[in-house]
Amino acid sequence: MQTPAYLPPGSASPYVDPHRAFMRRCVFFGTALVIDIAAVLWLADLLWLSGFQKAHFPLLAVFAVLNGLLVLGSLHAVFGAYDMLRKRKTVSISRLADGVSGPLERRHAVVMPVYNEDSARFCARLEAIYRSIDAQGHLASFDFFILSDTRDLDLWVMEETAWTNLCRRLGGFGRIYYRRRRTNENRKAGNIGDFVRTWGGGYEAMLVLDADSLMDGADIVRMARVMEAHPRLGILQTPPKLIRGSSVFTRLQQFAMRLYGPLFIRGLNFWQLGSGSYWGHNALIRLRPFSESCELPALPGSEPFGGRILSHDFVEAALMVSQGWEVWLAWDVEGTYEEAPPTLADHLARDRRWCQGNLQHLWLIFARKLPFPTRMHLFMGIMAYLSSPLWFIFLLLGTWIAYDRYSSKLSTLPFENYAWRWFGIGGITQSAMLVIVVLALLFLPKLLALARALGSRAVRRSFGGAVPVTLGVLAESLLSMLLAPCIMAAHSVMVGSIVLGRAVGWSAQTRDADGTSWSDALRIHAFPTLLGTGWAVLAWRVSPEFAAWMSPILIGLVLSVPISVWTSRARYGQALASFGLLSTPEELDPSDVMKLATTAKAAIDPVLDATGIARSGVIAAVVDPYVNGVHVSLLEPAESSPDDDALAERCLVEGPSSLSKDEISRLLYLAPAMLMMHRAVWLRPADAIHPVWARAVESYRRPAAPAEAA
Amino acid sequence: MGAPAHSLESLRPLGDEELTEWEEAYAAVESYLQALRIRNRLLVAELVRAILWRAFERRKSKPETPARLLAMEEALSVVAEWTQDVLDVPLENRRLAARGRLALLLAGMPDQWQGIFLTPAPWPRDFVEAMRRSYLEAGPRFAELTMVPKPLELNAIGSGAAQWWETMERKPIVRIMSSAALLLLLALAGWYLFLG
Numbered sequence: 001m002q003t004p005a006y007l008p009p010g011s012a013s014p015y016v017d018p019h020r021a022f023m024r025r026c027v028f029f030g031t032a033l034v035i036d037i038a039a040v041l042w043l044a045d046l047l048w049l050s051g052f053q054k055a056h057f058p059l060l061a062v063f064a065v066l067n068g069l070l071v072l073g074s075l076h077a078v079f080g081a082y083d084m085l086r087k088r089k090t091v092s093i094s095r096l097a098d099g100v101s102g103p104l105e106r107r108h109a110v111v112m113p114v115y116n117e118d119s120a121r122f123c124a125r126l127e128a129i130y131r132s133i134d135a136q137g138h139l140a141s142f143d144f145f146i147l148s149d150t151r152d153l154d155l156w157v158m159e160e161t162a163w164t165n166l167c168r169r170l171g172g173f174g175r176i177y178y179r180r181r182r183t184n185e186n187r188k189a190g191n192i193g194d195f196v197r198t199w200g201g202g203y204e205a206m207l208v209l210d211a212d213s214l215m216d217g218a219d220i221v222r223m224a225r226v227m228e229a230h231p232r233l234g235i236l237q238t239p240p241k242l243i244r245g246s247s248v249f250t251r252l253q254q255f256a257m258r259l260y261g262p263l264f265i266r267g268l269n270f271w272q273l274g275s276g277s278y279w280g281h282n283a284l285i286r287l288r289p290f291s292e293s294c295e296l297p298a299l300p301g302s303e304p305f306g307g308r309i310l311s312h313d314f315v316e317a318a319l320m321v322s323q324g325w326e327v328w329l330a331w332d333v334e335g336t337y338e339e340a341p342p343t344l345a346d347h348l349a350r351d352r353r354w355c356q357g358n359l360q361h362l363w364l365i366f367a368r369k370l371p372f373p374t375r376m377h378l379f380m381g382i383m384a385y386l387s388s389p390l391w392f393i394f395l396l397l398g399t400w401i402a403y404d405r406y407s408s409k410l411s412t413l414p415f416e417n418y419a420w421r422w423f424g425i426g427g428i429t430q431s432a433m434l435v436i437v438v439l440a441l442l443f444l445p446k447l448l449a450l451a452r453a454l455g456s457r458a459v460r461r462s463f464g465g466a467v468p469v470t471l472g473v474l475a476e477s478l479l480s481m482l483l484a485p486c487i488m489a490a491h492s493v494m495v496g497s498i499v500l501g502r503a504v505g506w507s508a509q510t511r512d513a514d515g516t517s518w519s520d521a522l523r524i525h526a527f528p529t530l531l532g533t534g535w536a537v538l539a540w541r542v543s544p545e546f547a548a549w550m551s552p553i554l555i556g557l558v559l560s561v562p563i564s565v566w567t568s569r570a571r572y573g574q575a576l577a578s579f580g581l582l583s584t585p586e587e588l589d590p591s592d593v594m595k596l597a598t599t600a601k602a603a604i605d606p607v608l609d610a611t612g613i614a615r616s617g618v619i620a621a622v623v624d625p626y627v628n629g630v631h632v633s634l635l636e637p638a639e640s641s642p643d644d645d646a647l648a649e650r651c652l653v654e655g656p657s658s659l660s661k662d663e664i665s666r667l668l669y670l671a672p673a674m675l676m677m678h679r680a681v682w683l684r685p686a687d688a689i690h691p692v693w694a695r696a697v698e699s700y701r702r703p704a705a706p707a708e709a710a
Numbered sequence: 711m712g713a714p715a716h717s718l719e720s721l722r723p724l725g726d727e728e729l730t731e732w733e734e735a736y737a738a739v740e741s742y743l744q745a746l747r748i749r750n751r752l753l754v755a756e757l758v759r760a761i762l763w764r765a766f767e768r769r770k771s772k773p774e775t776p777a778r779l780l781a782m783e784e785a786l787s788v789v790a791e792w793t794q795d796v797l798d799v800p801l802e803n804r805r806l807a808a809r810g811r812l813a814l815l816l817a818g819m820p821d822q823w824q825g826i827f828l829t830p831a832p833w834p835r836d837f838v839e840a841m842r843r844s845y846l847e848a849g850p851r852f853a854e855l856t857m858v859p860k861p862l863e864l865n866a867i868g869s870g871a872a873q874w875w876e877t878m879e880r881k882p883i884v885r886i887m888s889s890a891a892l893l894l895l896l897a898l899a900g901w902y903l904f905l906g
Contacts, residue, residue: 145849200853200854202851287855295860300872306875366867368865400904608815626745629809629810629815630815678808682786683779698741700745
């Protein structure tokens with residue numbers, strides 16, 4: 001392992017001996033390889049039994065890949081469980097902070113990139129984090145940055161007022177900062193990069209958050225101590241827990257991640273050690289190596305496969321590791337949270353971006369100097385999406401072979417195969433064994449997690465008891481089986497559209513929604529519904545037995561519309577919650593920082609408010625004396641030209657709706673224009689300005705007394 | 711409360727048009743004070759009355775100018791001049807009017823200091839200090855780091871693929887031929903495996 005660039009050789013040895021890490025990886029991936037090869041040979045032997053044909057070759061090849069991924073997933077849980085049993089022998093980078101107290105030696109930044117988000121909500125989370133660090137007595141070591149890439153002009157003004165209120169209430173001026181980029185080049189990676197270039201030199205590390213992130217102050221301080229204690233550490237990633245899910249879909253996700261997640265996380269830590277990955281948020285990043293190594297290169301060609309890298313996080317970790325820095329997963333950091341998309345439709349919309357980003361990583365598989373664990377991270381990220389079309393192809397091949405056999409009327413007399421010759425196992429037993437192994441691989445992580453919950457009093461009680469957690473696993477398994485075919489079809493379409501060259505835009509993520517409408521669900525899931533219906537007819541024609549074999553897939557496809565709608569409803573989620581089903585420890589007993597985030601209201605103040613009914617956003621920035629004062633004070637000095645004055649006049653007379661977004665944006669950046677418009681809307685009579693301004697001015701009038709109004 | 715400069719005895723009869731015009735001016739000034747979140751009715755009434763009297767005096771020399779315009783000019787200028795006096799900075803350009811309003815907000819005027827709003831000096835020391843240290847700092851002092859992208863170093867397979875990929879993007883004919891060859895290959899494979 002090489003020594004990072006600016007560390008003197010030998011000044012800090014790796015946290016784990018490289019030889020030990022090598023052995024762990026050999027054991028993990030060797031086991032996966034052996035199991036996969038055994039399963040593929042077993043299937044080949046089974047196919048030989050019924051008469052081998054050419055179509056079996058692609059079937060076996062696809063099975064090898066899919067089964068390999070299944071084995072890898074399952075082994076994460078198995079090794080995770082093994083790691084949990086070892087208790088103190090397990091590797092934990094966070095232990096470097098054990099017993100360390102006193103003030104932090106370096107300064108750190110907490111950065112929250114936002115893009116068209118609800119400012120009251122993200123400010124509430126930031127307030128909770130701020131108060132939580134303050135409660136630890138380490139506020140002096142941290143600065144906070146809201147890094148806005150917001151394009152919606154109304155939301156921009158609301159962000160300014162929310163930030164000002166936050167600072168006013170928390171006394172956060174000079175500690176909480178707000179910066180909005182004029183152009184959001186290179187999206188989130190560019191936003192973070194802009195921060196690093198501008199202010200990065202003032203801090204040892206930055207804690208990168210998402211707009212829906214929440215972290216406990218004690219854990220943040222602990223992470224900063226680990227960063228200070230281990231000079232080779234480049235990135236310290238935490239495993240965020242999903243919280244605040246109200247729909248069935250999000251409750252399902254957060255229950256699964258909360259119950260099964262720890263096993264996978266520990267299994268991941270077992271082999272990746274200091275060559276971990278970065279998941280884009282809830283992670284502490286050392287700034288100097290980040291600035292030296294992580295400016296993303298452009299990929300060959302243009303989007304969707306080339307150009308700017310969309311999923312920057314994996315690549316940034318890869319670049320760090322390739323330069324000799326360690327990237328660790330702090331699996332034992334508990335106070336780290338995020339929110340999930342509320343519906344299947346929103347989940348798929350986010351997956352469309354991630355899918356394109358991950359497929360771009362195909363180039364990096366062929367990059368020089370990347371160590372094996374990093375390539376494995378990239379490979380697994382790619383396969384998270386490519387596995388869907390492969391599964392689809394596997395099912396198609398299976399259907400074709402069944403149909404071919406049915407239509408050819410060939411003899412079904414078995415050939416002699418190795419299973420019979422060596423072990424005396426007949427065809428039915430052999431296929432049953434294969435099915436059992438595949439099902440075991442599928443359900444083993446769930447069973448291990450359930451066993452852990454039932455076996456540990458603390459875990460069991462945190463999920464509400466033995467009955468709710470068992471019923472939760474059953475419900476989650478059933479619903480996941482129904483959702484999986486729909487997601488497979490959607491991912492297959494995504495991959496197909498990307499292969500055909502359709503790039504994705506950058507839309508804001510939906511954080512909360514009142515469910516998916518039937519019309520939207522029909523539009524989004526038309527393909528899986530039609531596919532499932534046609535496939536069901538074909539399968540029935542082949543044979544009722546084959547249709548029965550395929551039914552778990554076909555039912556999910558045919559019912560994708562009602563499943564999507566039903567799982568999106570918050571009221572059904574609340575009904576499940578009232579029975580204690582799919583509940584998580586965070587829901588049953590929220591942590592202090594979660595309670596803080598729920599009650600945090602510092603960003604909301606009627607004195608400075610850009611969300612009024614007749615005067616929100618841009619209107620408030622012109623009309624309201626305080627919102628105008630805040631907005632203008634944050635602008636760079638600029639002179640307005642006669643054209644700008646004419647534009648401002650048009651905005652006053654014809655209203656902001658008569659201007660394009662670029663024109664309004666131009667005015668919002670011009671302090672003289674904003675001041676002139678503020679004066680004008682107050683000085684001119686109502687009939688000399690557009691009604692939208694007149695209504696905004698009128699909205700400040702004290703309501704007339706009832707008698708007067710009558 | 712201010713001095714009773716204008717007693718009831720000094721009132722004169724007003725015509726309907728005059729009443730409407732000054733009613734509109736009153737409403738505008740009152741709205742602006744409401745926008746500044748001056749909530750106390752007595753205070754608002756006093757301030758509106760004082761501002762309207764100033765506008766009324768100006769009207770004598772500008773009879774053609776609408777009362778509302780005069781009143782609002784007075785309202786805006788009186789606030790700007792007063793904040794300038796408190797901040798003790800010259801009102802060089804209009805931007806300082808925004809600075810003054812911001813200072814009022816950050817000093818907590820809407821909640822704490824309404825009673826001294828627009829009153830002559832001296833003002834409470836705490837208030838003056840709060841006003842003068844009120845400014846927005848969107849970011850700390852620059853502490854720059856450089857981020858220079860390093861070109862992606864691909865191995866032999868990756869370099870070959872990148873070259874082919876970029877050639878396809880540059881030359882549509884190569885892209886069409888490659889796509890056709892791929893489709894043909896897939897069709898042949900399908901025919902061989904399933905139909906052949």
